[in-house]
Amino acid sequence: MRDFSQGVAQLSLNTATLRKQLDLPGIVEACARRGIRTICPWRDQVAAAGLHNVARQLAQTGIGLSGYCRGGFFPAADTAGLRAALDDNRRAVDEAKTLGAPCLVLVAGALPGALSGPPAHKDIGLARAQVVAGISATLDYARNVGLPLAIEPLHPMQAADRACVNTTEHALDICDALDPDRTGALGVAIDVYHTWWDPKLAGQIARAGRDRLLAYHVCDWLLPTRDLLNDRGMMGDGIVELQKIRSWVEAAGYAGPAEVEIFSERWWRVPAADVLDVCVARYNTVV
Amino acid sequence: MRDFSQGVAQLSLNTATLRKQLDLPGIVEACARRGIRTICPWRDQVAAAGLHNVARQLAQTGIGLSGYCRGGFFPAADTAGLRAALDDNRRAVDEAKTLGAPCLVLVAGALPGALSGPPAHKDIGLARAQVVAGISATLDYARNVGLPLAIEPLHPMQAADRACVNTTEHALDICDALDPDRTGALGVAIDVYHTWWDPKLAGQIARAGRDRLLAYHVCDWLLPTRDLLNDRGMMGDGIVELQKIRSWVEAAGYAGPAEVEIFSERWWRVPAADVLDVCVARYNTVV
Numbered sequence: 156m157r158d159f160s161q162g163v164a165q166l167s168l169n170t171a172t173l174r175k176q177l178d179l180p181g182i183v184e185a186c187a188r189r190g191i192r193t194i195c196p197w198r199d200q201v202a203a204a205g206l207h208n209v210a211r212q213l214a215q216t217g218i219g220l221s222g223y224c225r226g227g228f229f230p231a232a233d234t235a236g237l238r239a240a241l242d243d244n245r246r247a248v249d250e251a252k253t254l255g256a257p258c259l260v261l262v263a264g265a266l267p268g269a270l271s272g273p274p275a276h277k278d279i280g281l282a283r284a285q286v287v288a289g290i291s292a293t294l295d296y297a298r299n300v301g302l303p304l305a306i307e308p309l310h311p312m313q314a315a316d317r318a319c320v321n322t323t324e325h326a327l328d329i330c331d332a333l334d335p336d337r338t339g340a341l342g343v344a345i346d347v348y349h350t351w352w353d354p355k356l357a358g359q360i361a362r363a364g365r366d367r368l369l370a371y372h373v374c375d376w377l378l379p380t381r382d383l384l385n386d387r388g389m390m391g392d393g394i395v396e397l398q399k400i401r402s403w404v405e406a407a408g409y410a411g412p413a414e415v416e417i418f419s420e421r422w423w424r425v426p427a428a429d430v431l432d433v434c435v436a437r438y439n440t441v442v
Numbered sequence: 443m444r445d446f447s448q449g450v451a452q453l454s455l456n457t458a459t460l461r462k463q464l465d466l467p468g469i470v471e472a473c474a475r476r477g478i479r480t481i482c483p484w485r486d487q488v489a490a491a492g493l494h495n496v497a498r499q500l501a502q503t504g505i506g507l508s509g510y511c512r513g514g515f516f517p518a519a520d521t522a523g524l525r526a527a528l529d530d531n532r533r534a535v536d537e538a539k540t541l542g543a544p545c546l547v548l549v550a551g552a553l554p555g556a557l558s559g560p561p562a563h564k565d566i567g568l569a570r571a572q573v574v575a576g577i578s579a580t581l582d583y584a585r586n587v588g589l590p591l592a593i594e595p596l597h598p599m600q601a602a603d604r605a606c607v608n609t610t611e612h613a614l615d616i617c618d619a620l621d622p623d624r625t626g627a628l629g630v631a632i633d634v635y636h637t638w639w640d641p642k643l644a645g646q647i648a649r650a651g652r653d654r655l656l657a658y659h660v661c662d663w664l665l666p667t668r669d670l671l672n673d674r675g676m677m678g679d680g681i682v683e684l685q686k687i688r689s690w691v692e693a694a695g696y697a698g699p700a701e702v703e704i705f706s707e708r709w710w711r712v713p714a715a716d717v718l719d720v721c722v723a724r725y726n727t728v729v
Binding site: 266269273274277278279283310311312314315316319321322325351352353354376378379380381383394395396 | 609612
């Protein structure tokens with residue numbers, strides 16, 4: 156296993172971690188000051204700062220990307236909604252390419268409308284079929300652009316409203332269906348928060364292999380967890396066996412960064428520089 | 443599919459649903475008044491009322507059981523703890539037999555100590571091995587007593603503190619390992635709250651078959667869900683495809699009750715008779 160005890164060479168910061176303290180240019184500056192060379196920005200943060208401004212700042216600071224968050228949300232209640240989702244995903248692919256991201260992370264989406272009120276229907280099987288169709292169409296476009304897509308299975312507690320792809324096995328089944336030749340154009344993003352509980356995780360990481368392990372995200376699962384979205388823990392504060400899972404990922408051939416992604420009301424209240432110091436300290440000791 | 447639109451012949455009440463309104467004798471009375479002929483009581487409620495008092499009241503009212511909640515919690519930090527769990531499970535088997543329950547529901551347990559503070563360790567693989575050993579030992583005893591054990595996979599959001607068996611597939615793998623001849627001594631309890639999200643659910647219910655489908659629990663998944671334990675929804679208030687899942691269960695041969703189990707701070711504030719009226723109305727229309 157790679158030695159993470161010194162420096163931050165393999166630390167990437169998912170910029171949601173500091174979304175309430177700083178705008179994206181501020182986050183990039185803070186990372187540069189702390190020596191962090193890799194980030195994964197969110198589309199809304201990029202849009203607020205301006206795509207080309209962000210690209211310029213990344214070039215100036217020498218900061219690279221571990222991915223781009225996020226495409227997906229394919230299911231919709233009608234044809235117009237399905238088409239709008241595909242259009243939006245093509246734009247996300249283009250943005251990712253402009254920023255030099257190695258992949259676009261896909262959060263599948265789930266029951267249409269569920270994030271903002273009562274969903275249009277309850278048929279998760281239909282949503283899953285729309286997800287496969289949406290990834291398939293986006294993959295055609297992304298292949299031409301040369302931008303890999305990383306399906307991120309989300310925790311089953313987010314199956315109704317955020318992503319109806321909830322296990323690594325399910326994500327890899329979709330990869331097998333849409334990219335049977337393992338061209339590298341389609342893979343998975345493994346986030347320990349979403350996947351640590353899965354008894355099949357080790358086997359599915361091995362199944363994914365180097366071709367399909369496109370991103371690796373870390374944080375921790377707190378006991379108790381008080382919110383289904385915004386109560387992620389800092390690495391080491393919870394019960395995830397971080398080094399065990401990283402050993403599986405690396406044994407399967409993954410050689411990219413460990414991306415720190417912490418959605419947390421408590422960490423959003425801490426000054427950005429302090430959050431980064433803790434991220435680095437935990438990266439050096441428990442990741 | 444069976445017709446649930448009239449009466450309550452296949453409605454069972456899990457007594458946790460009214461645990462804050464009434465003691466167990468009060469719940470039995472309320473069910474008898476409402477015409478509900480089947481319940482699934484909890485051990486702590488039985489202990490508070492006295493095992494033999496409960497048995498007598500059930501006989502007098504003609505109310506039967508759909509199961510007994512609950513055995514399990516096998517993992518422990520040391521040998522003494524493991525032994526204490528086995529002793530406790532044998533007592534649970536005996537109580538279930540005394541009350542005439544058709545099965546003892548097993549909630550596996552997870553990281554030792556996690557329900558009351560920091561766990562003794564983070565090794566979920568070890569906890570899972572202890573669960574299999576614990577079920578195996580308890581099964582030897584339960585076979586002699588003639589009391590089937592029903593492994594209940596819990597939602598993955600409860601994997602760290604309540605049950606490290608989180609999918610129907612995992613539960614059935616344990617059944618295959620410990621009861622390969624499908625004797626009926628070991629099976630599963632399918633609760634829609636814990637399992638609705640699983641893309642493999644239909645297939646695993648078919649795999650379980652009549653021999654291993656020992657209990658079927660209903661409630662609903664609310665959007666948004668505000669608590670990881672006590673925010674279950676009344677049937678029809680959430681997004682679970684109740685009739686679709688029941689069709690799978692019945693197609694696989696299950697002919698027992700649909701057990702209503704609602705852990706809900708909001709429903710615990712409603713008078714018991716009103717809760718039962720709503721349960722019956724929803725049972726007749728959406729279950």
